[in-house]
Amino acid sequence: MDFGVCYYPEHWPEDRWAQDAAQMRETGISVVRMGEFAWSLFEPERDVFHWDWLGKAIDVLAGEGLKVILGTPTAAPPKWLIDERTDILAYDSQGRPRQFGSRRHYCFSSSAYRDETVRIVTKMAERFGLHDSVIGWQTDNEFGCHDTVRSYSPAATMAFREWLAEKYTDIDCLNQSWGGVFWSQLYRDFAEIDLPNLTVTEPNPSHVLDFFRFSSDQVLSYHRVQVNIIKSLSPGRSIYHNEMGHFTDFDHFALGAEVDVMGWDNYPLGFLDQEPYADNDKRRYLRQGHPDFAAFHHDLYRACAPKWGVLEQQPGPVNWAPHNPAPLPGMVRLWLHEAAAHGADIGSVFRWRQAPFAQEQCHAGLLRSDGMPAPGLSEVKQCVEEQISLTPDSVMSANVALLFDYETQWMSECQPQGDWSYLMMAMGWYGVARSLGLNVDIVRMGQDISNYALVLTPSLFHITPPGLQAFKQTEAALLFGPRSGSKTAHFSIPDELAPGPLQALFPAKVVRSESLPDWWQATGLFAGETVTGRHWLDHIEGDVAPLVTSDEGDGLLYHHGSAFMFATCPDDHFLRTLIQSLLRERGVETTKLPDGLRQRVTDQYKYLFNYGASPVSLPTDEDTPLYGEDPLRPGGVAIFSRGDVL
Amino acid sequence: MDFGVCYYPEHWPEDRWAQDAAQMRETGISVVRMGEFAWSLFEPERDVFHWDWLGKAIDVLAGEGLKVILGTPTAAPPKWLIDERTDILAYDSQGRPRQFGSRRHYCFSSSAYRDETVRIVTKMAERFGLHDSVIGWQTDNEFGCHDTVRSYSPAATMAFREWLAEKYTDIDCLNQSWGGVFWSQLYRDFAEIDLPNLTVTEPNPSHVLDFFRFSSDQVLSYHRVQVNIIKSLSPGRSIYHNEMGHFTDFDHFALGAEVDVMGWDNYPLGFLDQEPYADNDKRRYLRQGHPDFAAFHHDLYRACAPKWGVLEQQPGPVNWAPHNPAPLPGMVRLWLHEAAAHGADIGSVFRWRQAPFAQEQCHAGLLRSDGMPAPGLSEVKQCVEEQISLTPDSVMSANVALLFDYETQWMSECQPQGDWSYLMMAMGWYGVARSLGLNVDIVRMGQDISNYALVLTPSLFHITPPGLQAFKQTEAALLFGPRSGSKTAHFSIPDELAPGPLQALFPAKVVRSESLPDWWQATGLFAGETVTGRHWLDHIEGDVAPLVTSDEGDGLLYHHGSAFMFATCPDDHFLRTLIQSLLRERGVETTKLPDGLRQRVTDQYKYLFNYGASPVSLPTDEDTPLYGEDPLRPGGVAIFSRGDVL
């Protein structure tokens, strides 16, 4: 894994750059990401370009042997450009232009902005595309951050109509697909269709779903505009984009097909604070982050592209969450080791030096704002040194796959029922498997899953023919959560009812579905212990056997052959017991790890990560670790050689 | 009681219609409501009308002997119409047009929309008005649903000014009535008056109250536009409208005067979930609904018009509440029996078959979306059969009346103080009386109340001369809640202070009023037991005797002769004890029913409804019921003959 850092030379005096570069090299950093917010410096007024400062900075870094990933500056168009072409602005769902003054104020559908993007990216790629030290390009920055995928602008309205016309060709086909006969929603022409905001009550969910799909497609086509220029003017360089955590507004599998390296920005503490984790987890993991947050996204983005990596690693407290604690000593090292253990190509820390001004002045860097080392610096250095001493490694394959599906997330949002979150449930199922020490691959619908013993599908609203085919072609145990197969591609109830096409494997119908309040739970007995279900209760009829029945007599878990289906959202213990049982039947023994401990096993090594608040004794059946004390302290990493097991 | 169903033939292939009709007849259904959302099918473009499909559907239903209530399609004007005449749109209180894409996007004050309404209703009534099978018309659908009574559009502004000019004639009269001398709010002309939204702080409450009254009047006059056409073109048919639960934005007594049958839509589970019931009730009644919800509205809408009925009965889970559980087995039957026991003319279920598409696809029908029977179907059939076997019955008069007043609700909203809800309090008082097994009539202010033993008036902000006259002319015990008589017709404090005109019966003044936090309560002793008051504390002075005094020495309940007044919101036990005592003095003995059990007594029958979560033993002093097991299961109905008592 290459170690990287994000660097903004434009924030510091030029005479500091050489010292920074030398210190990066000494720390073991080899790649520097830069340039992605500097449009107003690159082009202070239209067609007046100042590239030399960046050229000098690249040369200073090159002088220390550092390579560079350049970011295109399109996430922050300057004020003069906005004032010239106000049709660049995105609109919020309340119908208001989203104003200049921070970042990401552009609309993906603005043709004006696509023109300007072509102009600036072309100029930048012409200037730096063939520089020896430039090894890659990051397009823009964090597509979708601050809720920017979905814009409700006039430009988006026009583009949506074109997108619909292309998809449906015939307006009657759209009317049919959306069920426009309901509530007099029949259209005569694509030009009559507005965006689904500011309606009196809930808009048509098929309308919403298509708007979500369109919005995702707009990100992809906007990205492609940049890629085409860069590929042409900077041949041989890798294309990166930096994704976010807990973010599903566009299809990352689709974007992954158009990058060389799928990057993501790993901020475990901020997301623990701002996302709906259990209060108890928020307290236990205050300074570590949720133990499955980073790994889930590592495995998700690993599934998207040939290579992947962390482009922004939290180095200390950040500024943007409701509360911003400091990581435990050792967490930066732990997070970087964990990325490596999941197969990252790059681990890049954000940022080199804390900026003393503007929006992110409370965001730590590897250096403090006064230029002195911050705690993260020595942790990066230690991790580099430890990584150097490890034999190059390839990731070991997993017994378990978890199928994640962006359309399922959108379908769960476009007509929400209950308090249920698909994304949180998927992360929860991932965590339960991982609490058993298992490696988990994340897969997409339709992907070959024949090599797994167990495939977890927390939910899958719409099942495509290739998706069904992949399920049919594996001998893995298939474990489905509620709502699976509950919708057609157009977000209708299938003629044959849920689970729709899955009835080929699981011959039953969901004849009624209940969404239930947060306090509700169904309890039953499974393997002699009480298990519970929450949020949903699907009433299932057919040629399937109930494995668990609630005290009220409702089936909570059914199966037919190797297909298993929950009629409710199982608690962790319920799911874990089932996973253990299914794997045991397939010859895989598992044991629950101590709370807070997580494990990753590669071809050569076994890693243990202590996310917990207490020290954990190392396993007695392992040799002395290459790294890691016994007991392993909170924030500690233990690495064992598996040379003997191969 | 006629049994009905809501049917959308336009959602299904024509070749299914005959099967549906036959199955309706077999179920015992005799009336079908249809047509109310089909404008874009009736008139796919301006002046191109397609009526034949509906004619065919009516004929198919007629072939099975089914009668039809047609809904005018004005709740959902089609997109082409909105695009032609954008001044149709309603505006929300934030000043934004409420866009096409769901339903009810029109403004009651739009003259454009009144023109279009005349056009479509005339055409429809011309086409179907004299059809033998058409026995009634429903105007529009759920006036006011989705907060649509009050529109803040330019059209509403103009209409409000005209309404004010007509009401006050002279601007000085308005200035005087509103207290415009306060905060420089004197107007020179009606044309200066805006709607009371987007003000810097609280607008003038008299201004708000008049806007509420105006908005209610706009609904009535809009309804009248439709009625006039239908009465002329479809003579002899009944006019229906379907009201909602928990809804007070227009005066339903006034609307009731302009329909033949006051319908309402009974969704006990959805309203339990979304309205501010106590958490404990939400848990106990998750799958039954609150035990007084349906009955309160039955009695309220019964008070509005010569006939009344349920036009939409929840048949299973719905889609629109935060959570949508399924009713207990038997609840659909229970709800329909309860409507009959309160005297309904019709009990119509919404809807025949679950739609697989669009906004309501998670809303159950009597058939599932795949066309197979859903659980509600057999419950309807059972209820039909049981009703058929009962002797025709007339409703028995009640000993107790509860006075409900729409203006009091508006007055409690136009200048809210504290967390108190008039509607919830009125429902609570109703429930306390009903927990004693009492029949309760709901009455309006000024109605003859001389035949009751007890009249409950939870509050009544402004008392009109006819209202006072009715109180004077009864010998009933009169029981008033706090804030009674606290305002003039223009929402000022009466010169003589509260209770204003009631001082004729209750010679006292409220010299100070306190609104108090949710945690506050006053405790005192009544009949040897602790009782509490909450939310309000009125300080009352005059020639009245305190019956209950708080531990701090504040009077909580006063009386003078047969007039009783609470100085606070009594808890259920406090109120129940007083009601029992007052009725006992008037020769009516009452006993509290078991929790969750409710009773309705008619001339011929006594009905018991078990809304509770546990079985309840039937009373030992009754004969064997015509229907109902002992103990009566949750969701069970017991019907006893009272032949012997007559």
Added chain:
Amino acid sequence: MDFGVCYYPEHWPEDRWAQDAAQMRETGISVVRMGEFAWSLFEPERDVFHWDWLGKAIDVLAGEGLKVILGTPTAAPPKWLIDERTDILAYDSQGRPRQFGSRRHYCFSSSAYRDETVRIVTKMAERFGLHDSVIGWQTDNEFGCHDTVRSYSPAATMAFREWLAEKYTDIDCLNQSWGGVFWSQLYRDFAEIDLPNLTVTEPNPSHVLDFFRFSSDQVLSYHRVQVNIIKSLSPGRSIYHNEMGHFTDFDHFALGAEVDVMGWDNYPLGFLDQEPYADNDKRRYLRQGHPDFAAFHHDLYRACAPKWGVLEQQPGPVNWAPHNPAPLPGMVRLWLHEAAAHGADIGSVFRWRQAPFAQEQCHAGLLRSDGMPAPGLSEVKQCVEEQISLTPDSVMSANVALLFDYETQWMSECQPQGDWSYLMMAMGWYGVARSLGLNVDIVRMGQDISNYALVLTPSLFHITPPGLQAFKQTEAALLFGPRSGSKTAHFSIPDELAPGPLQALFPAKVVRSESLPDWWQATGLFAGETVTGRHWLDHIEGDVAPLVTSDEGDGLLYHHGSAFMFATCPDDHFLRTLIQSLLRERGVETTKLPDGLRQRVTDQYKYLFNYGASPVSLPTDEDTPLYGEDPLRPGGVAIFSRGDVL
């Protein structure tokens, strides 16, 4: 102290005025505030002025020897004026004009409104400026009420650009000061700068801070427009303005420099209910208000101007808080005595008589709306009589100063981190000192603090050179809270890190800061007892000694010489212990007062105020009080003569 009342003769028939005036005189009132909401009566249409009614009212009052403070009517411009000049309206942060219909609908930056202000104030001052009975003028009413300091109007945008141009002269200076290099926020011209609202994510905090400063300055310059006219046309009269509690949107020290008497409006119950006090305090002080609320503001506004006073004293329940209880018997007397004990020049009650109409009809007066005495009237009379019997007194100086800083409040808002409130913390520190029976002076940064034994600085984000100088020039113990010295004047991190300039006294650096969730706390031992810190954890390194260290080893309190700095927000006990220890070292012994009891010591008297819910025994070492029973009842006041101690 003069006793006053707010009177609206325009609300009542002219033939009542004489009775009101006589009753005021009999009550002991000598000053009447009037006129401040009567523009639509003064000028019912443009250039038609009706002053005579007010003239008559003044004369009637003068007939009873009453003096008058006239309010300019600019807080409520009439509708005809708004319709003529719509550019008067303020805009909210959502970009919408704030409409007519309540009050304060004007924008401080509107030049149209400044023109109109000059016109009406000139006319009014010409008419009444030399009237013998007019002793003062109140400008406008409660600047900033209803969130009106910060307007997002086009007028404000233009004025902000001018303000910035004047401040920075050169756009590069602004770019540098704001860190515009971050996120491409460099501007080419002041005309490019918008207001910092409706941005996609957090705007630049330096931009926000300057907007806050600008908005404060606009209030000052608007006020000055009025003052200049009045000073010229009504020579010798005092200028008043009535400030609010819990309100910091403009710099009250700066406004104080431009009035003769700094008034404020004292509503203890409403603010207890609506501000974020602890639930426990809300329960204990429901009918008394928080025991430090009034005193804090007395001392704050006393620090602003040569004279100060209460212009509106709550007389009973009010109308505008979520809940509006009545004060305990005696509280109006207590509040007025407390104002006198803090040195008020005037104590004026709002209002004479409860208005029966419009927005404030639930707001009590000294008379009820029916003209009869309300409970407050006799309490005012009693207080007048008691005050008359006291020897004229001057306020005693305090041992303790608390430094309060409006810029610190703005800085804590312009880039919030955590749940921390500077204002609530400052009030909390004030309360802790006061719970020890101490007189506390509130001071501003840079003020001479050499006469105090202890200076409390709960926080002080930016420290100016005069501010540092004042700290250097005192021998007082200096006690600083977290974030002190953490920002430059432009809201950047200082080059030398926090505490910035304070390093001259406290040679250390805050190398890392954590904002922490509400449930977080650090515990440590201080003087043998457990103390806790919350909200923040600053990591401090340097030549300073930790006095308290947390169980996790983090320093919670450091000192160097007489400078003490908390690394966290201390609990009351932690702070109190430190204050007692520091004062003891300086020869001042303190004892904690009983809960709810507060004390104020002047040259001649010692006052005890029982804000608690239980009676409190009077101290045994005092003589018999001039007023006050033993034990002192809730709401009671005890006044002891200190003649012997002088």
